[in-house]
Amino acid sequence: MSDIALFLPETVCLLGALVLFCAQVFGARYGVVWGLALLSGVAAVVASVWTWPLAGEPFFPGVYRVDFFSQFVKAIIAGGFLFVAAISGRPQTVRSDAWAEMPMFLLLATTGMMMLTSAMELVTLYISMELAAYPIYIAVALHRSRSIGGESSTKYMLQGMVASAITLYGLSFLFGLSGSTYLGTISSQLGTLATQPLFWLVVLLVLAGFLFKLAAFPFHFWAPDTYQTAPHEVVTFVATASKVAAIAVLCRVVALVAPAGVDAAMASRVLMWMSVAAMTLGNLAALRQGDLKRLLGYSAVAHAGYVLIGIQTMTGAGLTAALFYALGYAAMSALCFLVVVEIGRDEDLVSIESLAGLHQRAPLLAATLLIGLFGLIGLPPTVGFIGKWFLFSAAIEQGQFVFVLVAAINSAVALYYYLLVIRQAYFAEGTSDEPIHTGVVTLAVAGGTTGFVIAMGVVPGWFWARSVEAVAALMG
Amino acid sequence: MQLLSEILLCPVGALVLVLLIPARAVQAIRWVCALSALMAGVLSVQLWRTYDAAAGGFQFVEIIPWVEEVGISYHLAVDGFSTILVMLTSIVFFTGVLTMWDLEIRVKEFFAFMLLLVTGVYGVFLSQDLFFFFLFYEVAVVPMYPLILIWGSGNREYAAMKLVLFLLAGSALLFPALLAIYHASGLGTFNMILLAQKAFDPDFQIFVYPFVFLGFGVLAGLFPFHGWSPTGHVAAPSAVSMLHAGVLMKLGAYGILAVGIRLLPVGAVYWAPTFATLAAIGVVYGAFVAIRQTDFKFVIGFSSVSHMGIVVLGLNLAVLGKAGQDALNGAVFQMFAHGIMTALFFSTVGFIYDRAHSKTIADFGGLGSQMPRAVSVFIVAGLCGAGVPGLASFWAELLVFLAALKTYPALGVVIIVGLVLTAIYVIRVFSQAFFGPVNDKWDDLRGLDLKGWQILPRAILVAVLVYFGFFPSALLDVIDGTTSTVLTSFR
Amino acid sequence: MTLEGYLTLSLMLFCIGVFAVLSQRNLIAVLIGVELMMNAASLNVMAFNRFSVTDPTTGQIFVLIIIGLAAAEVAIFLSIIVNLYRTRRTIDAEQLTELQG
Amino acid sequence: MLEQAVIYLFAALVLSGGLMAAWTRHILYAIIGLGISLFGVAGLFLYLGSPFLAAMQLLIYIGGITVAIVFAMMLSIAMTVTPPERNRAKTVFAAVCTAAFGLGVFQLVRAARFPAVSPAPEEAWSVGAIGHALLTHYNLVFETLSVVLLLAIMGAILIARPQRKAAS
């Protein structure tokens, strides 16, 4: 019973996937499927939040850990799924014969991500990673236009496979170095392991798969392509839930090796350089983009860099900041993609030009986009500002002044392309004045998420306290 | 709720209201803004009257813990400086709303952004928490982009982008610096009053101070990082220029003062000669460049560079001890005076532009007979800019020049000679645009001069300039006590 | 053969896989490269399982899972290739350059 | 001695098959190379103490995966008939990258110290033990694998099938 309680969120997701599978088999109308998906999403969120006070290790000891960290992140991931489900009322860019399956795949991926945050054993970790990845590979390929979806899904999956093979190779060494697949056991041997350079390389290899998910340099090349050409709803999922899961597992791994102290400095340094490269490349490449989703893809690369600032500190404060930022980032990019979904209803590709006149056609969407982009820029009163504040603060605490300076300059550079988007939405005159009709559910979600982004920015205290608690559970 | 929160609430509340009012109810939106501005004004005057200048220091303190784990709190308090700067903001806010009363395009959005901007400005002046200080700082800066872009004129896209990029590049310097201050203190608090009591390691101060100074300096129009300012002024709509030059640029100077000088005294002293020179160059340079401008707003823009140079110069001289009191008094006074003055400038130029659709000086001629009131108002502002006694900025310049002369005689002489340059560009505008043969082209402007309530905002600004021109002690008494407190660490 | 020998062998296999992934033009051949990489990892695990680990079931299950996942992966990737081939009429990695910049 | 020789033979198979797969321009040869290499790996598994895995490797990999690849190969008739030219620059690039990676890892592996234990008793290697572990310690993994396989099959079918008209 208690095992079921501890495993409740994943169970709910799996059950939801099963129900969706059945619905699909029986040829239910998409409206029904959508309703069920929403229901599953709500149930998953509720289940995750319900399990917040719980802690324990279901199945066999050491395999799977349920603590506040994992459940907190699961709630976010479930929230991400719910968001995607909510805006998928009419997923036009998804191949029409796959509408019914799409929520199921995403729900399975959600399950994988949830497991990822709890997995304490290498094989479980690996298989969770693949469970989280495969449905997305599939979903990306299910674009209504094969010619658009084909290339990017191929590239995406290919890079994913290579990254996961690298991870796998790393895991094999980890297994060999410690003689165990249990993270608990591995961390207990940290004292001897940490003195070996190979161990740190192996940690890096293991991180490859997660850095890939996070779209961090040098595993970021898929991001712009996939963001640009995958179905809008799927990208939304990739940009929100998937990122959170990746950050969570990065935190998990880093928390594992952080006690190595001085020995961890080199790994930390490597992550720092990755962070610099990611944010610089991401921001620079985004400067000259014409496609909104592609731009957001590069922005995601840059944000991966920002998140790594927190992670590379390998301190509680840094991980807390990274987690906090992950939460905020998911919400912010969700807002942007909500607008993408709405205006890209009939378009395979969403160019920045197509935002022209948005403030007239759909003032609320324009405002949503504005808040989302303000968040990504890092402006108050959104969470983007305080999130960056915490991240930078954690790094400064480690004396990384120049690094933070580089990051701050990066965010100033980033301003340019975000503002161009805002300019298009708010300033350019569109060819059509026709209002964009937005569903009630989408509007509600937009309002809620906007509120969330601002609430996190204005009263960060509660969220920060939760993040602190979560990281305490992680490190403890 | 206490006074300072009430002041802050005025724009915030109005913002919420404006967002709730449908965009078609233009008149309602205007009235909400005007009333909130009026209320803020009344409260600011109350603050000014009730602030106990004799006691000095921080008063009206409000602290609510915000994120206790990291020591962030909602912490409002004012000293003499912020008291008068809050008043400045209120005046410019109110007159700005009135100036834009005729706006017809996207009124709701305009006032929403403007209220956001004003919120940020109030927030910076009132916050005594480093985090909120920076937060409000960013809040104040960013609405400039849409404001210029959508309601601006001329090369607005370029100007808006340039402005925001410059300013946020500045805040990129601030970001690590402020955090470094927080961590170096080891106090675990962002409370600026507590941080100010902490004696930071001198090497640390010397390292961090330039970041703080330059970061805020960009916003203060510091030479050579002033490029955004004239371009931005030119493109912006009048109320935005008013707020921008009148108040926003003061944020930069105030930041240098509140963070740089208060928290990092040793660094400030170490760097003061360098930065004082830079500021002095800006004073003369801005004046020279203004002479060659062909556009009203560019003249004003470069004059702002020049005048803000005086402020920054004053701040730097303040820490050098020889005439610190005068320098700092002068700098703060100049912030106020320049704020009102440029607000007046832009309010009027905007008015003329809205009617004539030209800002080119050479296009006009003899405008004095066509729009005598608008021109008179502009002349008052111009004379204030030229440092004519009887208008507020004379005192400010007097004090700063005095300090400059005492501290660096040669530099002092140079910037005082710069007064001639100031006179040149001011008089040049007068004689080219307002005097001289009447240009028939603008005869249809005769009926369009300031009238009725349009006079009100300009009259308020002129009245303020004259009032403090004759009764400087009304400001100086408030400033002086705080100045001595700030400067105790430099004696 | 010693543990080091196996490790070197698997590293070489991994590198061969990497080389195949990076140099082959046919996407199927690229997939083969990935398979080689995964096999290298399997070989590693089994070697450690033999020489460094007390409980040999762990490694075996690890490899079993790897094989299973490889099967799933191949299935999905092949279907994606098929999907690609339908419109592009090619599975040449070098011709997939529509998305750039 | 003989055992060692066989082990080296399998190792040679692994490498040569791999090289063949990696170098050839003909997809068919590549698949054959893969088969050889996998066969070698299976053989090594045998000598590393796990006949079970060797069998699995043969069954699933060579029997399943390779065959699937062959089917897929038939799609791309054009590339099968006229293998594409080798892109010299890319090959060099690939070689350099690979070498950097290989050398980097190699120097660390060589320097690394791994725990050495005496070989486990024979019964620990039994298939029964594996089965037991799969149902106890690794039940989660085992269940998950089934989900993954299921979704992979569904996904593969969904992606590869010709597009139908919308079902809604």
Place this chain on the structure above:
Amino acid sequence: MDTLNLILATTFAPFAAFVLAILFLMRQPRLAQVVVIAGGTLSLAGAVSLLSAGPVEPLRYLWFTSGDIQLRFGFLLDGLSLMFGVAVALITLCVMVYSLGYMGHDPSKTRYFAMLALFEWAMLSFVYAVDLMQTFIFWELVGLASFFLIGFWYEKPSATAAAKKAFLMTRVGDVGLFIGVLMVLQVAGHFDVPGLLATEGGLVAQATPAVLTTITLLIFVGIVGKSAQFPLHTWLPDAMEGPTPVSALLHSATMVAAGVYLMARLHPLFMGSETTLGIILIVASMTALLAATMAMVATDIKRVLAYSSISQLGFMLLGLAAGSLFAGVFHLITHALFKALLFLCSGLFIHHLETNDMAQIGRGGGRRMRFATAGLVVGGAALAGIPPLGGFFSKEEIFAALGHDGVTLFSVVALLAAFLTAYYTFRMIFLVTRPQQVEAVDVHGDHDRAEPLSMALPVVLLTVGAAVAGFWGGDIARGLGIEAGHHSLAAMAPALAVVALGVLVAWLDFGRQTATRTGFIARMPALERLFTNGWYVDAFYDAVIVRITMLAATILYAAESRLLDANFDRLGFGVLGLGSGTRRLQNGWVQFYGGWAVVLVGLAAAYFGMSD
């Protein structure tokens, strides 16, 4: 009324009038006139009653405090300020009344009268100021009023240009004064004039000689600007573009005399520095001579008067610098009266005959305008120094002061200037009153309309004043607390002689029936050109100073736009270019992407390998 209320009424009555007029009476010019003249009258009454009450202790009130600086606002009521105050108030009132006629048809009358009121307020406050900073402030405000009044007819480009020139050139002087004043503060720690002048603990005692010299020289720079001394004198002739009453009031009688007044006020300080006195002597004597030469060749009556003002101001400064406070102040007051008179007379001519040219005035029948002609002759005689008119005595005092140390170069120059003064003055009188023929112009008949009461009355009043002013010397000396010297006829002889010579030459050139009506200078064309072009000072300014300033502005503006701004833009575009470059990394070759990952992992491995 006690002194405080009296002085406040004196100074602030015009201010109140100004505020009322400018804010509320733009549409009611008649009412504005009344208000302003009422204010002026009140001032005059106040000034007179203050003078009659005699000197009192200075009044001081704290204006503001900044650190250790205390700025006071107050009134210094000693003989000097009381006398000059009355002169100012009197002449101002005269000019105001005169303007009723002169500006009667101007549409912007209110603005005009308001500015006159502003001027009077500023000037009186300046005169009575007890604090050096207060002095400076009102000195500036006086200049401001001057700017507006010169440019009153702003549609006229020449007026605008003149106003601009006046403002800027006096600004140059003001900068010197400003620095000087600030230096005073640095040395003395306060601005209190009586305190600075005190023989014990005053500035002379506090400052080292070098500092004192610097300070006084800086203050003198201000005086040079305001009192139109060489080389900053060129704005004054141009300032004649303003309405003639304004010229009478500001640009001859009162405002330009502010410089002289300031020197008189601070006389003890100047006496403390020999160097400064020497320089002042040189500058003042040069000015007196140069301006006189220019007046010789001018044809515009107002310009002649303007040059003469410059020259006479030079005389005053000569007197002061020669050590005689009395000489300077005496000449200041007499000059104020007769020069105001001369301007008002010229205004009558100009108003009626609508020409500035002396010859045309003469031909147009100027001499038939009785009040104007009478005033012109009396005032001219006073200017030339014909006894027993005002100018004779005051100028005599200056010669005496100069001759105190024997015959010096300065005395000679002054005599030369006095000769020229007599010459050009009578040239003016003769050109107006003795034209070769009078053309039949239709304006002859109605002299009442030509010289209405409002304009005639002040002329008459000032004519009387100019005539009798010479006999006030004793009173003025007493007011200053100085024993007036008595000069023997022998001492007066040279001056009388040169004046007589001047008149004679003027008669020969212009007065007699057969005169050619060209000056003797026409026989020296080079010199004539030099004089006509004002010794090429303006040309020098245009060619050098203005050009250098504008060149600097141009260069800096070019630097701003091409160097600074362009480079920031370039930086921005550079980053954008980097962006385009970075995009090329994403070249579409998926294997290239993989290569990155692999090679970087290899590099990381190498990095970790280095740890040993």
